[in-house]
Amino acid sequence: MRLATLLLSGLVSLLPLSSSTILQNGQLRETHFQETKIASVTSTSTGWRTYEPNAPEISYKGRWDSKHISWWAAPGIKFGFTGQNVALTFGEHTSPLVLVAYRFGGLDWQMTNITANATHQFISPSTRGLNLTLSPQLPQIFELRVTNWGLGVQVRAVHVSSNSTLIKIPNFSKSIEFIGDSLTSGMYATYEAFSGFGYNIGAGFGDVEFSITAYPGICLTDAVCWDNPRGQTYQWFHTQDTSPRAAKIYGTEPEEWDFSAHPSADLVIINLGTNDNNTHNNLTSAQYLTSYLSFVSKVQKVHPNAQIILMSLWKSFSAVGNSYRQTGAFVDEIYQVYQHYKDEGYVHYFNSTGVLQHNDYGPGSHPTDWGHIKVASHMMQYIRLKFGWEFGASGPEIQHETLYWNNEPNY
Ligand SMILES: *[C@@H]1O[C@H](CO)[C@@H](O)[C@H](O)[C@H]1NC(C)=O
Ligand SMILES: *[C@@H]1O[C@H](CO)[C@@H](O)[C@H](O)[C@H]1NC(C)=O
Ligand SMILES: *[C@@H]1O[C@H](CO)[C@@H](O)[C@H](O)[C@H]1NC(C)=O
Ligand SMILES: *[C@@H]1O[C@H](CO)[C@@H](O)[C@H](O)[C@H]1NC(C)=O
Ligand SMILES: *[C@@H]1O[C@H](CO)[C@@H](O)[C@H](O)[C@H]1NC(C)=O
Ligand SMILES: *[C@@H]1O[C@H](CO)[C@@H](O)[C@H](O)[C@H]1NC(C)=O
Ligand SMILES: *[C@@H]1O[C@H](CO)[C@@H](O)[C@H](O)[C@H]1NC(C)=O
Ligand SMILES: *[C@@H]1O[C@H](CO)[C@@H](O)[C@H](O)[C@H]1NC(C)=O
16 A cells, blocks of 8 residues: 555656647647546555545535535635645546646646546645745645536545644635526636636635536526526525436435525625527516516525625627627516615626627637636626625636737737
8 A cells, every 4th residue: 555655656746747628719728737646545545544525624615415526616625734645535426537626725726637436646745835834825725626517526535644634724704606507607618617707706806705506508497498407496406406417316306405504695696597588498588587586585585694696698799780789688677676676785786788799709609718707807896896895816826727928029
C-alpha cells in the first residue's frame, strides 16, 4: 500500500495533461486538464487517513442526496485540511469522465476528468501555494465544482495524510438560490454551468453560498418540456433534477429536498419561461401566469426571508428589417406576477432588456461566455444597489479561461 502513496506523488508532480475536446466556435480549444487519477485508496491504505462522505467537516454546496450524489448545476464540495495530500474516492454513480473544476485556496481553478469507482488526488506536496503560510487564506481550503448541469459525482470518501485532519469551513452568512433552465445552467457555454450566469453571480459575490437549481429544457409549468418529465413547480422541491441519470436511480420518485435542513436563502433569482414560451411544448400564456403566481408564494413559504427577483426573458434575437430585435417571452405575464406581489415587498423585477445583443448569442440559441458575464455583471450591480450587498471576490479567479488579450499595437 505504500506503493500507492509513492505512485500518486509521482503522478501528481509530473502533472501530465489529458486530451480533451472542448470546442470554441466549432474549433478545438486548447485545454490543460490535469491527470489526477491514482491507484485506489481505501480506509486501510498506509499513509492515508480516510473520512466518510458524511463527515461533518465536509461542506456540500448545491443539492446532494442521501447517497452523496450531486444534482443540478455546478454543485460542489469544500473543506479545510492540514498536511499536503488530499484525495477523493468517487462512487459508482459518478458520470463517466465528468469534468470537474477544483482549486486550492484562492489560486486558479484547474480542470480534471473524474472516473467512477476511482480515487483522484487533487493536492500533493508539489501543489503550488501549499507552504505559503503567509498566504491570505488559512486554514488551507480545498474546493471542487462539477462543471456540468446534468452530470454529477458521488463522493465515497475523502483522504488526507495519515497525520492530517479535515477542518470544517463555516458557511458564508448569505445565500442565493437560482431557479432556472438551460440559461441559468450555462448550457453551451465553454465550461457549461461553471461558465453560466448562475455560477458567475453566485461565485462573483465571493462571500455568499449559492445553489443553482436549473436544468436545460425545463418549464416553470409542471409539464413535459423537451423530454423533462416535470416542470420546476414540482421538481424544484426535490433533490434530484430531471436528468435521465436521476430517472435511472430514482425512477419517477425523486427525494424531497429538506429545506428545513439547510439555511433559508436570502435571495432567490428566477429565470423561467423560455421553454414554456416555445410552441414545441404546447403551453398557454394563461397556464404560465397561473403557475408563476402560485410558485412565487410557495418559494416564499420555504424561504420566508428571501427577496425574490423575477428576471424578464430575452428569449432570442432575430433579424427584423435591416436590424435585429430581442424576441422576449411572456413580457406582460412576468410583469403581472411582479405587480401582483409588489406591495408585499419581497418580489422584484429585473429588466434584462438591453443587457444582451444578438452577438451575445451562439448558434445554439444560448448566451456565449461573454453573454453570461454581461448578465451576471448587470445582475450583481442591481443586487448591490438594491440590497447593499458588496462584492467580496476582489482577487481569486471566478471565470476560468476568459483571459483574451492583445499585445499587438497599431492595426
Ligand atoms: C474530459 O471531459 C471533457 C468534457 O466533458 C471531454 O470533452 C473530454 O473528452 C474528457 N477527457 C477525457 C480524457 O476523457
Ligand atoms: C463501479 O462499481 C460498481 C459496484 O462494484 C459496479 O457495478 C460498476 O460497474 C462500476 N462502474 C465502473 C464504471 O467501473
Ligand atoms: C512544501 O514543503 C515540503 C516539506 O515540508 C516539501 O516536501 C514540499 O516539496 C514543499 N512544497 C512546495 C510546493 O514547495
Ligand atoms: C506528517 O507526516 C509527514 C510524512 O511522514 C511528515 O513529513 C510531516 O512532518 C508530518 N506532519 C505532522 C504535522 O506531523
Ligand atoms: C452550508 O451551505 C450549504 C449550501 O451552500 C447548505 O447545503 C448547508 O446546509 C449549509 N450548512 C450549514 C451548517 O448551514
Ligand atoms: C404538442 O401537440 C402536438 C399536436 O397535438 C403533439 O403532436 C405533441 O406531441 C405535443 N407536444 C407535447 C410536448 O406535448
Ligand atoms: C411568448 O411570449 C410572447 C411575448 O409575451 C407572446 O407574444 C407569445 O404568444 C408567447 N408564445 C407562446 C408560445 O407562449
Ligand atoms: C425594460 O427595459 C426596456 C429597455 O429600457 C424598456 O423599453 C421597457 O419598458 C422596460 N420594461 C419595463 C417593464 O419596465
